[in-house]
Amino acid sequence: MSxxxxxxxxxxxxxxxVLPGVEPGYLRRLLQSAPPTCSAPFNVTMKELREAVVPGMTHWASPNFFAFFPATNSAAGIAGELIASAMxxxxxxxxxxPAATEMEVLALDWLAQLLRLPTSFVNRTGAAGRGTGGGVILGTTSEAMLVTLVAARDAALRRCGSNGIAGITRLTVYAADQTHSTFFKMCHLAGFDPANxxxxxxxxxxxxxxxxxxxxEAIQADVDAGLVPTYICCTVGTTSSNAVDPVGAVADVAxxxxxxxxxxxxxxxSACICPEFRHHIDGVERVDSISMSPHKWLMTCLDCTCLWVRDTHRLTNSLETTPEYLKNGASESGTVTDLKDMQVGIGRRFRGLKLWMVMRTYGAAKLQEHIRSDVAMARMFEDSVRADDRFxxxxxxxFALVCFRxxxxxxxxxxxxxxxxxxxMERLNKTGKAYLAHTAVGGKFVLRFAVGSSTQEERHVRSAWELIQKTTTEMKGEM
Amino acid sequence: MSxxxxxxxxxxxxxxxVLPGVEPGYLRRLLQSAPPTCSAPFNVTMKELREAVVPGMTHWASPNFFAFFPATNSAAGIAGELIASAMxxxxxxxxxxPAATEMEVLALDWLAQLLRLPTSFVNRTGAAGRGTGGGVILGTTSEAMLVTLVAARDAALRRCGSNGIAGITRLTVYAADQTHSTFFKMCHLAGFDPANxxxxxxxxxxxxxxxxxxxxEAIQADVDAGLVPTYICCTVGTTSSNAVDPVGAVADVAxxxxxxxxxxxxxxxSACICPEFRHHIDGVERVDSISMSPHKWLMTCLDCTCLWVRDTHRLTNSLETTPEYLKNGASESGTVTDLKDMQVGIGRRFRGLKLWMVMRTYGAAKLQEHIRSDVAMARMFEDSVRADDRFxxxxxxxFALVCFRxxxxxxxxxxxxxxxxxxxMERLNKTGKAYLAHTAVGGKFVLRFAVGSSTQEERHVRSAWELIQKTTTEMKGEM
Structure with a gap:
């Protein structure tokens, strides 16, 4: 039935x-406000889902969704999530x-190969024990930032001979002002001083x-003031405008x-699986960690953020816990990876399965084709914008994001x-035929047109552009 | 096919x-170590899943699984996760x-009613704006601890007039030594001093x-030493032995x-949805926050941890971010809840759907029956243990955990x-017919028998007990 x-x-x-016209509180007016005592046939649940929930959804799977970044999906990804949920x-x-851990490690290793990451990031576990590199699948980029911030924080505290956490007031972190706001939130969570x-x-x-x-300059000024530069976040493809921080030059400074x-x-x-985009992460061999989210642009449904680090010991030093009830011979042997020690919490879903199923089913060529097709559609949209001198x-x-106005x-x-x-933007979004979000770039209010929702084809991009043109003409007429 | x-x-x-007999590295020997270039028919993926992955799984869904806590599941839960993944x-x-946010709020409100939580924890959003109480669904208990620790930390820093984070060296946190190790990990993540x-x-x-x-006594000693008591974690049903910290008495101290x-x-x-177990959280009306995980014992597949707080503003003060690209009229109106501001990161899955589908489909009575049936089976096992004087x-x-030896x-x-x-334990686990974990209680090595995996019936509990008796007899015979 589902x-x-x-x-x-x-x-x-x-x-x-694509964007529903519901008012705050709409759902509570449609569904009962108290939980039922008795069970109901499953088709009652499904009826309420269809009649009350679907009409209030913002449809990220709609071909007319151009907001934020797409959350791309695929049959293999959904099947992987379904099977993982059932098991x-x-x-x-x-x-x-064992299979869940080894599959996650294998999927990360495959994806590292597609991205041509240096082998120093790859999880090598063998008879000789764990190597230093390795990866883990997390829920969000925020988590990847948090665990690496904490590892870097603890290493810096040790380096500067801090007695406990006291030295944290001397630690500084850096990012471009275009960095996702969640980076600043994660610094806050990890206890970095707002002033640093x-x-x-x-x-x-x-x-x-x-x-x-x-x-x-900023780092040197801090060092001169007796502070300890601890962490730099380098974004490849900012949320606002897809800016690319220069990885190699940042690594040189660090x-x-x-x-x-x-x-x-x-x-x-995700785009870096295509040779023509790989240069955007050149210099990765000199950084400490890298994360990317196949749930954004690699046809793997939420949630799936891959983090690779060059030295897993720095993560596990900060994140390892070994209560009695989790002790076991395999862990004590040192020949296995316990992924709980590379993430925020302890419990974890079997996220590696869907990522592996996506790569296994579609293969590198089809995944690259998917990226290229989205980029081509974005290029087409960009050309249309450039050809209309009102814009x-x-x-x-x-990549596949066009910032225009x-x-x-x-x-x-x-x-x-x-x-x-x-x-x-408001008129477009009200039509229900397109959903665009905005940003501010250099003080300008800018529309973001993000191509790539799973069901999108060229005709949807064309229709959206026609709608944008038509709406702009109407607005002019009304003036 | 899936x-x-x-x-x-x-x-x-x-x-x-139930516990596979595979050796570390087994999966890499069965599957190709490099990602394929070309796509493959889906049945190839499924064949490898059946032949390579399933034999290396620890089967949490097996009726012979008695380790850790069960991860209970249900058709409605799986359907909810499937639909959420597809959308x-x-x-x-x-x-x-809108529907994802409102459904999550509704599901939390329903569950709060089943648990008879005070209305001060319930999310009230209306024309008059947000009330102070509210909830959010997170991935793990660790996250619930982390976000509340950060909120409590920031409030305590303000209270003690700290300039930035400097005052953190004065903040202290408390928990019983039986508290899950992840609590101590989360304190570390949030920057609390190990010495505090x-x-x-x-x-x-x-x-x-x-x-x-x-x-x-511990708190008073800290206050006398000029420290600032900030947070107390009170566990209802510890992982090790299901101890219940006295909520009311702890709240009185706090x-x-x-x-x-x-x-x-x-x-x-989850057990507290039954009136006969509700007393374990008596005093909840005087605490600041409570979390529980329907993915453990309420037939909702991973992941689903519900957190309710009495004052959401204390959370959002610490966790809110509003980059330009997420600004919108509804958020600015103050009439809606933006759940990103009550959690670790920003991105989030539609977890409310499966929780609602479980309650909608099964109803309170059936969920209570499920809890009672597990408890009855655990009681039966306990009686068997007591009747055999070797144990x-x-x-x-x-609840449904028996600690025996x-x-x-x-x-x-x-x-x-x-x-x-x-x-x-080792012999039992090697048979593949039962999987038990252990713990240490009062310095004793103890076996944990956790009843309740989704497919478990009385006969499985009986068989496991017979296997335990038989194995013990064999061991004695060999001595």
């Missing part, structure tokens, strides 16, 4: 309003499910990427100060332009 | 060795998926529960010092008894 539901859903999702295994230690979290300004001259010279460098390639990392592309397109023209001020773009 | 796999799996899981929505803000994390000793006299007098009290009822919280029940059974008898020393119990 499989039928999904088939129907995918058949109809194109015609559903419902909790692979905190190797013994608690540096947001390095970016500008148009670097396409809003981290400027290594500014980074070096090396001089013994600071941890993490690459957050949550979205654009402008605000930053160069690197109605440019100030015909006597419009910057303020008028912001109003017009805001109005355009 | 649905057929699951049906076959559940039909055959009883006959599969693949990312409900970080209300607007990003108090593990309060427990003993047989309190059935290994937190002693409020000892807690008070109130005197303005410390945050969190109830971790990860496992036993002893080590701590009183509170071969007692020292016939001239056995304590050391001999430990050896015999270890040997018994």
């Amino acid at each position: 499989v039928d539901f999904i088939c129907d859903y995918y058949k109809s999702v194109e015609s559903l309003p 419902n295994t909790v692979g905190f230690t190797w013994q608690a499910s 979290i540096r947001s390095i300004p970016t500008g148009e001259e670097n396409d809003y990427a981290l400027d290594p010279t500014r980074l070096l 090396t001089r100060f013994n600071a941890w460098v993490h690459i957050d390639a949550a979205y654009a990392g 402008e592309v605000v930053v160069p397109r690197n 109605i440019r100030p023209h015909g006597g419009m001020t910057e303020e008028d332009a912001e109003g017009a773009n805001r109005e355009l | 649905v057929d796999f699951i049906c076959d799996y559940y039909k055959s899981v009883e006959s599969l060795p 693949n929505t990312v409900g970080f803000t209300w607007q990003a998926s 994390i108090r593990s309060i000793p427990t003993g047989e006299e309190n059935d290994y529960a937190l002693d409020p007098t000892r807690l008070l 109130t005197r010092f303005n410390a945050w009290v969190h109830i971790d009822a990860a496992y036993a919280g 002893e029940v080590v701590v009183p059974r509170n 071969i007692r020292p008898h016939g001239g056995m020393t304590e050391e001999d008894a430990e050896g015999a119990n270890r040997e018994l």
Whole structure:
């Protein structure tokens, strides 16, 4: 019954309003507010799902979804999640499910090969014990940032001879001002002092990427003030505008100060399986960790964030726990990986299965084709924007995200332009035929057109562009 | 094809060795070590899954699984996870998926009613804006601890007038020595000083529960030393032996010092939907937060940890982020809940659906029956243990976990008894017909018999007991 539901859903999702028109509190008016005492036939549950839940969903699977980044999906990914849910295994230690641990390690190793990551990041476990490199699958990029921040924090505290946590007030962290806000949240969670979290300004001259010279200046000033540079977050494909921080140059700066460098390639990392995009992570062999999320652009449903680190011991030193009830011969032998010691909590789902099933079923060539097809559609959209002189592309397109806006023209001020773009976005989103989000780049209100939802084809991109043009013309007519 | 796999799996899981006999590295010897270039028919993927993955799984769904705590599951739970995976929505803000946010809030509200939580914990969002109480679904109890620890930490820093994070060296946290090791890990993540994390000793006299007098003494000593009591973790149903910390008495102590009290009822919280077990959380109206995991004992597949807090503003003050690309009218109106601000990261799966589907389909009565049936089976096992004078029940059974061991008898020393119990566990686990884990209680090596895997019936518990008796007899014969 739920499989039928999904088939129907995918058949109809194109015609559903991508952004629903419901008001806050709508669901509580449709469903009973108290839990039922008695059981109900499953079709009652499904009826309520269809009638009350679906109409209030924002349809991320809709071909008319262009907001945020797409959450791409696939039959193999869904099947993997389904099977993992049914087996419902909790692979905190190797013994608690050998296949779950080994499959996760294998899937990470395969993906590392597709990304041509250096072998120093690969999990090598053998008769000689664990190597230093390794990976783990987490739920979100935030978790990848948090665990590496904590590992870097603890290493820096040891380095500066801190008695317990006291030295934390001397530790500093760095990222471009375009870095995802969750990075600053994770620094906060890990206890870094708000006064020591540096947001390095970016500008148009670097396409809003981290400027290594500014980074070096900031770090040097901190060192001169007796502070301890601890961690630098380097984003490949920022959320706002897909800026790419220069990995190699950042690593060069970091090396001089013994600071941890993490690459957050949550979205654009998937593109790096294509040789023509791989250069964006050149220099990765000199960083400490890298994470990317196949749940964003590699056809693997939520949640799946892959983290690789060059030295797993630095993670496990900070994250290992061994209560009596989790002790077992395999762990004590030192020949296995216990993935609980590389993540935030202890319990964990079998996320490696879906990632492996996606790679096993589609193969490298089809995954690359999927990336290239999205990029080609984005390029087509970009060309359309450039061909209409009412609009402008605000930053160069690197992947499948186009940042554009109605440019100030015909006597419009910057303020008028912001109003017009805001109005355009709201009108588009109200039609239910397209959903776009916005951002601010260099102080400008900009529309983000993110290509790549699982069901999207060229015709949807074309229709969206026609809708944008038509709506803009209507707005002008009304003025 | 994957649905057929699951049906076959559940039909055959009883006959599969519950703990597989594979050696570390086995999977890499069975599957190709490099990702394929070309796509493969889906049945190739499924064949490798059946032939290489299944034989290396520890079968948590097996009726012969008695280790750790069961990860209970159900058709409605799996269907909910499947549908959520297929829709693949990312409900970080209300607007990003109104139904996902409202369903999560509704499911939490239903479960709060089943648990008879005070209304102060319930999410009230209306025309007048957000109330103070509310909940969120997270992946693990660890996350629930982490976000509340950070909120309590930040509140305590403000209270003691700390300049930034500097005051953290004065903050102290408390838990019984039986508290799950992840609590101490989360304190570490949140930056609490190792020297300020108090593990309060427990003993047989309190059935290994937190002693409020000892807690008070520890806190008072810290206050006298100029430290700031910040957070107390109170476990209802410890992992090791299902001890229940006295919630009301702990809350009484905490109130005197303005410390945050969190109830971790990860496992036993599910039992509190039955009136006869509800007393274990009496006093909950005076604590700050409570979490429990329906993925443990409420037929909802991984992952689903429910957290309720009395004052969501204390969470959101610490966890809120509002980058430009997530701003929207609904959030700005203050009439909606943006669940990203009550959790570790930003991205999130639609976990509320499966929890709602479980309650909607089975209803309160059936869920209670499920708990009672497991408890009855555990009682039956306990009675069997008590009736055989070679064995002893080590701590009183509170729920569906029985902690027992071969007692020292016939001239056995304590050391001999430990050896015999270890040997018994290893022999049992090697048969593939049962999987038990162990713990240490009061310095004794103890076997944990956790009843309740989804497919378990009385006959499996009986068989396991017969196997335990037979194996013990064999061991004696060989001596």
